[in-house]
Amino acid sequence: MMEKTHSPRTVVIAQWQAIEAFHQALTTPATDLIAPTARHEDVVPLLPGADVIVTGTFTRAMANAADSLRLIQTPGAGVNGIDFAALSKQTTVCNVYGHERGIAEYIFTTMAMLNRDYLGMDRRLRAGDWRDHLGMPLPELQGKTIVIVGLGRIGAETARWARFMEMNVIGVARNPAPGSARTSGIDRIAGIESLRSVLPEADFVALSVPLTPETTGLIGPDELAAMKPNAYLINVARGEVVDEAALYTALRDRTIAGAAIDTWYRYPVDDQPTPPSAYPFHELSNVVMTPHIAGATENTFFYRWATINENLRRLWDGEPLRNPVIRPE
Template identity: 45%
Template sequence: MRIVLTDPIIDRFRDVLTRGGSDGHDWEFLVGRPDEEVISRLGDAEVLVASRVSAEMAGAAPALRLVHVTGAGVDRVALDALAPAVHVCNTFHHGRSIAEYVVMAAIMLFRRVPRADRSLRAGRWESVALDPAVPLGGTLAGRTVGLVGMGEIGGAVARAASALGMRVRAVRRDPGAPVPPGVVVDRVDGQDRLPDLLASSDLVVLTVPLSAETRGLVGAAELAAMRPDAVLVNVSRGPIIDEDALYEALAERRIGGAALDVWWGHPKDGLGARGYSRPFDALDNVVMTPHHSGHTLETFAGRARDIAANIGRLSSGHPLENVVRAGVRP
């Protein structure tokens, strides 16, 4: 089969993908190439391995049998533009990495590490031993984490939080669905109970995918429902939160802090090195990272193995795994 790959991270695992060059397929690696060049090379491609597929790419690939997304989200894939026969699969392995990030960021915020780091770099030694006005930080044990979403990421966060002595509650689209294996949760409600979850949680973690239903899910009213010392962590997608409302809540100290790993734009969108328009970087109650909470060796090595295995299944006629959309032959 002819396979085109455009994803720059999975490109690092060529040996895994091609089984050391012995898989017998014709791979073309087009990382960093302009869309026009990619489109010109898709005419006889049977598999496209990518994180983004435009409608133009879909229309230029009449022989396509499989689009294998290199992560979990398919919001950057023009599904409606793909021919009905094209399978779409995704891959995961990021739950543990993101859960560790959530714990790390939450501890940093509850212990006020961003402020302490910034002050010390500026030559100021701010310590409770020297200044009674400096507030004491807190531990995670005994606090409540509220999860918005309970998929792979939410389940991994719940397991990590429970291990640290936190209470866990969640809202999800289908509250009656089984909880992930090994998860101990106090209660699971539908998304209509989001205001109650926000009001009762010390740590709120957003893990839902971006959709028409979740875009703008957390706005001014939802932020106002949070506790004044609560911490918000977003590891889903930026547009799930209203940017202006979040900035105002943080700047005015109406919530305790936020860890933002996802943003409202991307450098490729013309925002330079920023994915935001408000000055979050001027705040000392924010942990900022460039969408890398899941970017570990373990995450992407596992994803490369999944992709290689699914390509093998397609070649041999066996059922695919992690199917987001099953192709239908006319």
Template identity: 40%
Template sequence: MRIVLTNPLLIPFRDELTRNGGDGHDWEFLAGRPDDEVVDRLREADVLVGSRVTPAMAAAARRLRLVHVNGAGVDRIAFDALAPGVIVCNTFHHGSSIAEHVVMVALMLSRRVRRADALMREGRWESVALDPAVPLGDTLAGRTVGVIGLGEIGTAVVRATTALGMRARAVRRTPGAPLPEGVRVDRVDGDDGLPDLLAGSDVVVVTVPLSAATTGLIGAPELALMRPDALLVNVARGPIVDEEALYDALASGSIGGAALDVWWSHPNDGGGARGYTRPFDTLDNVVMTPHHSGHTRTTFAGRAAEIAANIARLDEGRPLVNIVTASR
């Protein structure tokens, strides 16, 4: 089979891609190439491995059998433009990496690490040992984490935070669905339980996919429900949270802080390097990272191996795993 790979994140994992049944095929690595070149090379492709399919790409790839997204998100795939019968699969393996990131940034905000680090670099000690007026930080143990979404990321966040002594609650579309073994959640509600979760959580973690239903899910009314010392951690997609409302809540102190790993635009989409329009960079109560919470060797090695195994299944006529949909 002819396989075109367009995403640069998997280039260092060629060995993993060509093991487990991914070997013996004609791989073409086009990461970083212009769209018109990718369109041309897709005319003879059986498989596309990447995070993005434009209508022009889909129109050119008439013999395409499989689009294998190299991550979980499929919001950049032009499903309606794909030829009939094309299968779209995704892959995960990022839950533990993102859960560790959530714990890290929640602790950074709770202990005011960003401010302390900046002051130390200026030669200034801000410590209660020197000034009793300096606010004390807090532990995560004994506090409540509220998780919006209980997929791979959400369940991994519950595992990591409850291991540190936090209580967990969650909302998801199917509240009665069974939880994985060992996942301890005090309360699981449907989507209508979001207001209670926001009002009752010390740390709110957003993990749901971006869709028409989740765009703007957290706006000014929802942020107003949160406690003044509560933290918001977004590791899902930027537009799930209203940018203006979040900035206002952080700048006014109506919530305690936020850790943002995802933004409202991305350099790969022509959005520039900032990803935001409001001056989040001026706020001490924000931890900012460039959508890399899941970017670990563990994540990408696991994804590469699973993609290769799925390509082998396709070649052998066996059922694929992680099918998102088959185009009509």
């Protein structure tokens, strides 16, 4: 049982996802302070005396200013923006989920787009190049093999969709339990150390691992070279899970057939136009590019707002919090 938090109760909102709608959705009795951006100069002055901050980024400078912070509530699942080493022992970090169905829908939407070359069809029709109204028979997802790297909530939901589509499903996990493939309905689960050996079997590789020191650069030149030349990569994890230069080169040289990329290497600051990479992915015709929106669905937001509200209520009432994150050692 946590100790009850008494008035005044202050929540600092410094998150980037639909901030006004989120603020309106808050129902807990608290003083809400909205930071116009997540930059230090906008957030740090609001932190003295605050009980909670809702944010995906928390730095040492913020920690130094937060003298009574009880909860860092992230607006999403990822916690790679939190400096855990800077936190006091009284501060708990919690995350939220609810995005797995929307992201699985994104994965299958982009797989179909790539598998049937809808991008190429669209370009040719826009250019007035329509020659054969039937064309070649189009491939289906049924019978294809998907390798899902990371079997958390997103990976498990993706596997469920893949089974419905009658695909062959290979999972890759850090510590697969004996018999876990049978209980999850996945055809086979390999350890992360066996990733390179299963990649040649894949028609599609879906990445859904968190960004950690172990997963940074998980997909590099050797892994991309191990994939079939007609295979596709779908990244809904974090950009840095895939080596940036190696991915661009593999797509440019058609080492792999194509990719859908939702998570990137550069992100906007202060809503300024920002290229997502140092490499010209936008010049490649075999890439679906989206701005980190795979899980940004209405249902995801409603679920997350409800969960954050529930966690704030639990904090005020001294109850155990939902989704506490274990601090890295």
